[in-house]
Amino acid sequence: MTLKISRRQALTIAAGAAAAGALAAAPGDAWAANDSQDLIKKFTGGKTAGKGRVKLDLPEIAENGNAVPMTVSVDSPMTRDNYVSDVLVVAEANPRGGVATFHFTPASGVAEANTRIRLAETQNVVAVAKMSDGSFFMDSKQVKVTIGGCGG
Amino acid sequence: MSTKPRIKLDKKEAKKGDLVEVKALVAHVMESGQRKDKDGKPIPRMIINKFTCTVNGKQVFAADFEPAISANPYIQFKFRAEESGPVVLTWIDDNGEKIVGEEQIKVS
Numbered sequence: 077m078t079l080k081i082s083r084r085q086a087l088t089i090a091a092g093a094a095a096a097g098a099l100a101a102a103p104g105d106a107w108a109a110n111d112s113q114d115l116i117k118k119f120t121g122g123k124t125a126g127k128g129r130v131k132l133d134l135p136e137i138a139e140n141g142n143a144v145p146m147t148v149s150v151d152s153p154m155t156r157d158n159y160v161s162d163v164l165v166v167a168e169a170n171p172r173g174g175v176a177t178f179h180f181t182p183a184s185g186v187a188e189a190n191t192r193i194r195l196a197e198t199q200n201v202v203a204v205a206k207m208s209d210g211s212f213f214m215d216s217k218q219v220k221v222t223i224g225g226c227g228g
Numbered sequence: 229m230s231t232k233p234r235i236k237l238d239k240k241e242a243k244k245g246d247l248v249e250v251k252a253l254v255a256h257v258m259e260s261g262q263r264k265d266k267d268g269k270p271i272p273r274m275i276i277n278k279f280t281c282t283v284n285g286k287q288v289f290a291a292d293f294e295p296a297i298s299a300n301p302y303i304q305f306k307f308r309a310e311e312s313g314p315v316v317l318t319w320i321d322d323n324g325e326k327i328v329g330e331e332q333i334k335v336s
Contacts, residue, residue, distance in 0.1 A: 143298040154308075167296055171262050174294035178305075183288040185247045185308030191291075192298040194260070225298075 112166035112173025116204055119164045119177075125204050125212035130163070132203045132215040141195040141225030148178070150187040150205045150213070160187035162206045169199035194225035231255045233329040235317055241334040242309035250281065250289075251304045254319050254327055260295035276301060276327075278320040283333065284313030309335045 116125075133147035150160045159182045165175040178189045187205070195201070202216040233254040242248050254276070261273025273295060280290040288307035301319075312335045319327040 170296050171260075172295060175296040176294060177292040179287075179290040179292075181287060181289075183283070183286055183308055183310065184306065185288075186306050188306060189289070189291065190302075190304035192302050194296045194298055 110168060110170065110173045112168050112202065115164065115166050115173050116202065119162075119204055119206070120212045123210075123212055125214035127214065129213040130203050130205045130215040132165075132201060132217045134201055134217045134219050136218075137220045137222065138195060139222045141197070141221040141223055143192040143225070144195050144219060144221075145190065146175075146193050146201070147188065147190040148203045148215075149189075152187050152207065154180070154182055154185055154187060156182045157208065159184075159208045160205050161208055163187065163189070164204045164206075165193075166202050166204075167193070167195055167199055168202065170194070170196045175201070195219055195221045196224045197221050233317065233319070233327055235315075235329045235331050237315065237331050237333060240332070241336065244309060244311075244335055246309045246335075247306045248309050248333060249304065249306050250315065250317070251302070252317055252329065253300060253302045254329075255300050256319070256321065256327075258293075258295070258297060258299040258301060262295065274322050276319045276321045278318075279303060280318050281305070281307070282316050282318075283307055284311055309333060311335050 129151045131149045138144040148163055152160045160180050163178045166173040167175050175193050180187045198220045200216050200218050204212055204214045206212055233252055236251045238249040256276050259271055259274040263271045265271055275293060275295055277293050281288055289305045315331045315333050317329045
């Protein structure tokens, strides 16, 4: 899902939301300020990520957005010539898109990591994996959040 | 601040080529920089932004954390056992402060 919003418009919306003091609570268009699409573009260098190979495990419904367990795994033999080097995880409706970047080496044996993340509201979480041959794969998952985890 | 991290390997002794699972938990506020105090002033960001794991000096896993990682960050990953040696986990926060934990793996 990509909204066509220019950088200037996005900045105006962001500034407006900040002025209203409603950063975390602002519904709808506030997430135009989220930089997850830019982060993915920077990560892939503009290449399109294929579907598959990446698996993002998240609960369908998270009661507490402050600590949502997340596992990301990538199907790869993890040999010296064929492995996953990096996995970027972004959240599309958090105040900021970045969640984490995992760095693997052939010595990792398997490309799999688990951590707990904060989600401000119901949204899509996206994982993009970079393979050693320069190709990219992705997966995304929607999480329904009952109590947001970024407010204050 | 510099409390000891809790680290658990699923096995202390492994055969060469086995996968060893590492689970680690470290105490840290992970202040996101998005919150405001009761006077409405933003609370400055203070998070662990980098995590690395080396086995016998070789990096097997690393992660860059953003403010969207929960407080007291938990991390779980695996590595392939190649040789015996120290498993060193390092967390670095926005102030450059390091938290280091170490375990041993015996590979036969």
